[in-house]
Every structure is written in structure tokens, then in C-alpha cells.
Amino acid sequence: MSSTDEAGGTGAPEQLAFIRETVRRAKPRTWLGARRAEHLPVARVLVDKGLLHLDQFFDYAVPANMAEEAQPGVRVRVRFGARVVNGRREGGELHDGFIVERRAESDYAGPLAPLAQVLSPEPVLTPELLRLCRTVADRYAGTLADVLQLAVPPRHAKAEAEPSPPPAPLPAAPEPGSWSRYPQGPEFLTALAAGHAPRAVWTALPGPSWPQEIARAVAATLAGGRGALVVLPDGRSTARVDEALGELLGGGLHATLAADLGPKERYRRWLAVSRGSVRAAVGTRAAMFAPVRDLGLVVVWSDGDGSHADPRAPHPHVREVALLRAAEEGAGVLLGGHAVTVEGAQLVNTGWARPLAADRATVREVAPRVRTVTDLDQARDAAAQQARLPSLAWQTAREALATGPVLIQVPRRGYVPRLACGRCRTPARCRHCEGPLEAASSDVPLRCGWCGEAEERWHCTECGSFRLRAQVVGARRTAEELGKAFPRIPVRTSGRDAVLHSVPAEPALVISTPGAEPVAEGGYAAALLLDGWALLSRPDLRAGEEALRLWLAAAALVRPAGEGGTVVVVAEPTARAVQALIRWDPAGHAAFELEERAQLHFPPVSRMASLTGSPGAVADLLGLTRLPEGADVLGPVPVPGGRRGEEVERALLRVAPGQGAALAAALKAAQIARIALRTPEPVKVRIDPLEIG
Incomplete structure (x- = not known):
């Protein structure tokens, strides 16, 4: 007791400090x-x-x-x-x-x-994965740490403690199956089974067979003793390929990597790939870094889909990572899709890859019939005013509903996402932030698409009118109008809020935004592609290419013309993308686009970077960047996207082929210099930007 009293005296803190220091x-x-x-x-x-x-x-x-x-x-x-x-x-x-x-x-x-x-x-960080991540970071002017955050999933201790199953026996080389429809298809599979590394740009035929064809390519690669990686743009297509692989290979040979699996299950499957327990990986964007051992084939489906570009710094693209991996590891490449990107056309044009496509007779046999309606015809059509369908589209839908479902693609989601004055056509803007007003439904007040503020007493600031008209009609409003036009037909919608995976073969109207089209059992009887102008008039270099890709993806779900399958596209028939859809010639469209890009010195013929930020910050970064010889600076020009009262500019830097690495290094060095100078305002740097207005 006394010792406790002594320890609590004034000398106790000094003694405790002395003990801790000792x-x-x-x-x-x-x-x-x-x-x-x-x-x-x-x-x-x-x-x-x-x-x-x-x-x-x-x-x-x-x-x-x-x-x-x-x-x-x-x-x-x-x-x-x-x-x-x-x-x-x-x-x-x-x-x-x-x-x-x-x-x-x-x-x-x-x-x-x-x-x-x-x-x-x-x-978890193998030498091969480290080299790949370093290459990707250098290509996109980013940091290795940022790329590794994309490449290596977060650790889950319980999953790590579980042993991975032993590797399953390798399969035998598969039969060509539906690859026989392509003249070079069986040869491609044979090369993979022999352990070679063929590279192809694949123009897939319309219809439901492409998941099975990817599965056969993977099986041929595994039969040759090497691993395979398949990257797809969304979970629905991933599920289709996963099902096809399960039917062809059984269990134990492949792993599906998807975000909706949860952190433990996804990490467990990633570890199975890293440990060599499974030889093939299938997944969405993050799977592009999956550590498949002895990689023999990389498959990228629909490489033009914007989902393949990672929104996180340094914004790598799945296609470019696949090409880097193939070059580093000596793997084969299969860039596939119903459409062909300009980048794919360039790979074929340079001889780096070979085209893999069916002949014209086979295309005509399996493709639906495509018909056109101009926007002018729609404006003059009384039926279009009542049901938002031109007479040709209305008649096609009515006849097709007797035999099956009809797909209707609408470019915009929502109810009425863009409004204007009914008298002078001035766009309806929010009083608080000048954002666009939109209608969520017919019985709720207007709301701003930017700040979300309600607007119950709108009037035009130009002419004073209180009348509104729809500039753009969304998918929900279209579904409402078509439900009135076809009162006894079920109407289903598929979009961002609720995406349908499939629909039965019974008659129904399926309203979908681009990319959310469900698969119909036995194929759709018809498809109506509305508001083509909304896709073609986008102020972007890729507008035509993207419109054709979205149209082909929807039209590929329709039955062949011999079974009555019809596609009606509401767009100017003379537009290049519309003509390519009519002929079902995506490779020809991509080749023509590539020729125009070459004349204008635009990507992919050249390499480009975009700098986006405040005018002062962009000018500051440009002043610190030592550009390669012959580089062009386009801009800066004002761009939308800033907060109210803030100016945002964008400059484009263009260099010749072979100078992309020098451009990325120069931009990285300039950003480091700005950090050293403690410049506060950031600049968003993006190598090979998807959108070039």
C-alpha cells in the first residue's frame, strides 16, 4: 500500500518515463x-x-x-x-x-x-504482372501504384487461407462447330490447339452463337497447353460466355471474375487463377489484368464498348492492355464483335492481325432485313405523331407481334430528358444553375438534370410562353405511348434502373436503351431503332462508329430475314452508318473511317492526349511540357462540364505514330514539375481519349 502511495507521488511520471526510455x-x-x-x-x-x-x-x-x-x-x-x-x-x-x-x-x-x-x-504480384502494370502506367502517363490498384484485388484473409483445388485435366481440342461458317475459323482453332499465337479481328455473325464460339476458342487454347483470358463489357455477356464454357468444358477449368460476386468470392477465384488452379479467366474490365499462367489467348468482345475504358486513373483501355499482354507474353489475340472498330481495322491494315469474317452469302443468310425511315418522313407521318412510330415501323411491329416479341431501341433513358419552349424552341433551363430541365413522368413537377431542384412555374425567358415541347423522348415515355398504341400487348422495359437478361418468345414490346437489350428466346421477330439522329448528331469523332455498333448489337438479336426478321431504323438513309447497317458491312465502314482518320491525322493513325482543366491550369501544364518534335497542339477550347461560373478548357496534343511513349513521358514530367512548384489547380490528363469532339 505504501509503495502504491509512493508511486503516486510527484516523482512517478519521471520514473515511468525513465523506465520506458530504458x-x-x-x-x-x-x-x-x-x-x-x-x-x-x-x-x-x-x-x-x-x-x-x-x-x-x-x-x-x-x-x-x-x-x-x-x-x-x-x-x-x-x-x-x-x-x-x-x-x-x-x-x-x-x-x-x-x-x-x-x-x-x-x-x-x-x-x-x-x-x-x-x-x-x-x-500476388508476379513478375509478369509487374512488368505489365509498369508498361500500362508508362503508356498512360500514370503511376504504377494506381495501375496495381486496378490489377490486384483487395486482400481477403479467409479466402487466402483456403486451399485452391488441384488443376483439372486439360480438354481435348474441340470440333469447329459454328466456326465452320467462317472460312478461316477452323484454321484459327487449329493454330490455337497447336500452341501458336494467331491474331484476328473477328466480325461475328448475327445470332446467338458467339458465346459458344468464344468457348471453343478457349477450349482449343487449353488443349494446346496454354491459358486463356476473355474480357467482356458487361455482366450479362459474361454470364453467357460462362454458361457456354461450363457446357463445353465442365467445371474446374475456368473462373469467372465479376464485381457482383462479393470481395471474398472474387478474391478466391482470382487466387485460383494466380496459383494456376484454373487455366482460363472470364470477366469484365478488371479481369484484363487477371494473372493467367502461360497466357496463350486474349479475347476482347465488343472492344468499341465504352465500358472497356476504366474511369479511374490512368484510364487504361481493355483493348490496349490486351495488345500489350499479347506482345509481352507471346499470346494470340481475338478482337471480336458484331461491329469492327477503327482500331481493329488499323490492326488488319498494318498486317498485325488478320480478318476473321464470313462470306457475303453466309451473312445474307443469317442477317435480318433492314429498312429505313427518314426523320422527315416521320415528321410528316400522322401515325408517328400519335404513337411515335412511322407508318412503316408501326406496320412492321404489328405484323411481327403475331409471331414473337419486338425490340424497340430508344437512345435516351428517362421520360422526357430534354424540353424546350413550345413557341420559340428555346431549351428549358433551371433558374438556379442553368442546367437542362427534364420530366421524370407526366404527373410530377419538372426537375433540373444537374442540381435536382424542382421547377413548378417555368416560363420561357425569351418569349414568356408557358408551353413546353419535348426535344428528346426517353424510353419510359416511349413505353407509355406504345402501350396506348398496342393496348393488348405486354410492354417490358430494360435500362439502367432495371436490365432484363432475357424475354420469352411470346409477343411483347420490349423498350430498351442501347446496350441493355435482353436476349429473346428464338430471336426477336423485329426491331425498331428509333431517333437515329440522336446518335448520329453527337459532336464526337466516333458518332457514326458508335451508332453502327449499337444498331448492330440490337439487330443481331433479330431472327434472320428468311424467318421474317426485320429491322427498321429511323435515320437518314444516306448516312454512312445507316448504309453499313443495310448492307451489314461493319468491316467496310471501319475501313472507310480509318481512311478518313488517316487524311485528318486523327487516332488511331496518330497518338493523342487531352488536357482538361481551368484555362490557367491547362496553359501552365502546356508551358511546362516538352513536346516531341512535330507535335501539334489543338486548342485549348471551352468545353462543358464545369460548375456554375467556372470555365473549363481542353487542349488536344497530337503526335505521329511511334511518339506516343515520348508524349506520355513528357506529360508525366510536366505534371511532376507542377507538383514541385506546388501549383494547386489540377489538370485531367488522358492518353488516347475516347471522345474527341
Whole structure:
């Protein structure tokens, strides 16, 4: 009791501090070299900072008690930013990282901080994956840490503790099946089964067979003793390929990587791929980095889909990552889709890949009949005024509903997403932020599409009128109007809020936004492609290419012309994309687009980067960038997207082929210089931007 009283006196804090200091001094200080690992005591670590000026490796000491687990590729935790003061290391925050190498000595002359913790002994960062991520980061002027966040999923300890199943026996080479419809199809499968690396741009025939054809290509690759990777734009197409692979290969040979699996299940499947338990991986955008062992084939379906471009920095595109992997690992490539992108046409034009397409007789046999209605005809048509369908489209739908469902593609979602004055046609704008007003339904007040404020007493600021007219009609309003025109027919909608995977073969009207079209059992009896002007009039270099891709994706779900399948497209018949749809000639359209791009020196013939930010920030970055010789600067020009009262500009930088790496390096160096100068305003840098207005 007395000792407790003495300890509680005024001298207690000093005594406790002395004891703590004595104990601290007695502990081994591994950062000064004590008790390091005897063999390769230095670990080179990639610290997960994601800052351009810190895009490098840092050396740390390996404590003796971590020597066995601290192997290249494992996750670790390190203290970053600490200082040495009077022989003691102070400050610094703990950050995650990856060991990329064990070394005998460090290039750094000062004392090394020790590894704080080995988070897991699982080597998730393989040398092949590290090289790929470094290449992707350099190509897109980004950091290795940012790319690794896309490539390696978050750790889940329980999934990591579970053993992966042993590899299943490899399958036999499959029969060509529906690949026989393509003159070079069986030859392509034979090359894969022989262990070769063929490269092809595949123009898939309309109809439901493409998932089975991808599955056969994967099976042929596995039969040749190599792995395969399939990347698709959405979960519905991934599910179709997964089902086709299950039917052809059975279980144990492939893993599906999808975001909706949940973190544990997705990481468990990713580990099965990394450990070599499965030889094939199928998934959406994030699967482009899946660590498939001995990669022999990379398949990218619908490479023109915008979902293949990652919205997170440094914005890599699945197609470009696939081409980089193929070149690095000696793998085959299959860029497939109902449409052909300009990038695919360039690969064929340069001889890097070969075309894989059916002959014209086969195309005519399986494609639906395509008919056109001009926007002018629709404006003059009384039926179009009542039911929003031209007479030809209305008649086609009525006849087709006798035998099956009818697909109606509407480019815009919502009810009435764009409104204007009924007298002077001035766009209806919000009083608070000048954003566009839209109608969510017929019985609720108007709301701003930007700030969400309700507008109950709108009037035109130009002429004072209180009347409104629809500039653009959305999918829900279309469904409402067609429900009145066909009162006894079920109406189903598929869009962002609720995407249908499939619909039965019974008569129904299926209203869908582009990309959300469900598959119909036995195919649609007809398809109506409305408001073609909304797709073709977009102020973008890819407007025609994108419109054709969306139309072909919908038309491919329709029955062949011999079975009565008909597609009606409401657009100017002389438009190049409409003519390509009528002829079902996506490769010809892509080749013509490529020829025009070459004359204008636009991508993919050239390499381009976009700089977006405030006028001062863009000018500042341009001033610091040492562009390659012969580079062109287009702009800057004002672009929409800023907050109210804020100006946003965009500049495009264009270089000749072969100078893309120099452009990316120059932009990265300029951004690091801005960080060193502590310039506050950011600039969004994007290499190979999808949209070029």
C-alpha cells in the first residue's frame, strides 16, 4: 500500500518515463542494421502512394523474423516519410506496399527503415504482372501504384487461407462447330490447339452463337497447353460466355471474375487463377489484368464498348492492355464483335492481325432485313405523331407481334430528358444553375438534370410562353405511348434502373436503351431503332462508329430475314452508318473511317492526349511540357462540364505514330514539375481519349 502511495507521488511520471526510455533503448533497432535477415537483407518495395513524383521503388531492411515470408510479390506494410533524429527514426505513416525484389545491398547510403509487417505470404504480384502494370502506367502517363490498384484485388484473409483445388485435366481440342461458317475459323482453332499465337479481328455473325464460339476458342487454347483470358463489357455477356464454357468444358477449368460476386468470392477465384488452379479467366474490365499462367489467348468482345475504358486513373483501355499482354507474353489475340472498330481495322491494315469474317452469302443468310425511315418522313407521318412510330415501323411491329416479341431501341433513358419552349424552341433551363430541365413522368413537377431542384412555374425567358415541347423522348415515355398504341400487348422495359437478361418468345414490346437489350428466346421477330439522329448528331469523332455498333448489337438479336426478321431504323438513309447497317458491312465502314482518320491525322493513325482543366491550369501544364518534335497542339477550347461560373478548357496534343511513349513521358514530367512548384489547380490528363469532339 505504501509503495502504491509512493508511486503516486510527484516523482512517478519521471520514473515511468525513465523506465520506458530504458526499455526502448534495449529493443533492437533493425533500421540501423541490427538483426537483419542474413540473406538478401534489403527489400525493394513499391509503396502504395499513387503520387506521380513518388512513382519509384524504396528500399527497406528485412528483419530476421520476417526473412522467410518477405518474398517478392507479397503484400507488406511499411512506414513512409519518417526522419532520423539523433539516431532515432521519428514520424512517418504506415502504408501498404508490395515487395518487388530482395537485394544484398541498397543504393541508398543512409539507414534503412525496417518492414513494419508482412501482411500475407501470398505472392500476388508476379513478375509478369509487374512488368505489365509498369508498361500500362508508362503508356498512360500514370503511376504504377494506381495501375496495381486496378490489377490486384483487395486482400481477403479467409479466402487466402483456403486451399485452391488441384488443376483439372486439360480438354481435348474441340470440333469447329459454328466456326465452320467462317472460312478461316477452323484454321484459327487449329493454330490455337497447336500452341501458336494467331491474331484476328473477328466480325461475328448475327445470332446467338458467339458465346459458344468464344468457348471453343478457349477450349482449343487449353488443349494446346496454354491459358486463356476473355474480357467482356458487361455482366450479362459474361454470364453467357460462362454458361457456354461450363457446357463445353465442365467445371474446374475456368473462373469467372465479376464485381457482383462479393470481395471474398472474387478474391478466391482470382487466387485460383494466380496459383494456376484454373487455366482460363472470364470477366469484365478488371479481369484484363487477371494473372493467367502461360497466357496463350486474349479475347476482347465488343472492344468499341465504352465500358472497356476504366474511369479511374490512368484510364487504361481493355483493348490496349490486351495488345500489350499479347506482345509481352507471346499470346494470340481475338478482337471480336458484331461491329469492327477503327482500331481493329488499323490492326488488319498494318498486317498485325488478320480478318476473321464470313462470306457475303453466309451473312445474307443469317442477317435480318433492314429498312429505313427518314426523320422527315416521320415528321410528316400522322401515325408517328400519335404513337411515335412511322407508318412503316408501326406496320412492321404489328405484323411481327403475331409471331414473337419486338425490340424497340430508344437512345435516351428517362421520360422526357430534354424540353424546350413550345413557341420559340428555346431549351428549358433551371433558374438556379442553368442546367437542362427534364420530366421524370407526366404527373410530377419538372426537375433540373444537374442540381435536382424542382421547377413548378417555368416560363420561357425569351418569349414568356408557358408551353413546353419535348426535344428528346426517353424510353419510359416511349413505353407509355406504345402501350396506348398496342393496348393488348405486354410492354417490358430494360435500362439502367432495371436490365432484363432475357424475354420469352411470346409477343411483347420490349423498350430498351442501347446496350441493355435482353436476349429473346428464338430471336426477336423485329426491331425498331428509333431517333437515329440522336446518335448520329453527337459532336464526337466516333458518332457514326458508335451508332453502327449499337444498331448492330440490337439487330443481331433479330431472327434472320428468311424467318421474317426485320429491322427498321429511323435515320437518314444516306448516312454512312445507316448504309453499313443495310448492307451489314461493319468491316467496310471501319475501313472507310480509318481512311478518313488517316487524311485528318486523327487516332488511331496518330497518338493523342487531352488536357482538361481551368484555362490557367491547362496553359501552365502546356508551358511546362516538352513536346516531341512535330507535335501539334489543338486548342485549348471551352468545353462543358464545369460548375456554375467556372470555365473549363481542353487542349488536344497530337503526335505521329511511334511518339506516343515520348508524349506520355513528357506529360508525366510536366505534371511532376507542377507538383514541385506546388501549383494547386489540377489538370485531367488522358492518353488516347475516347471522345474527341
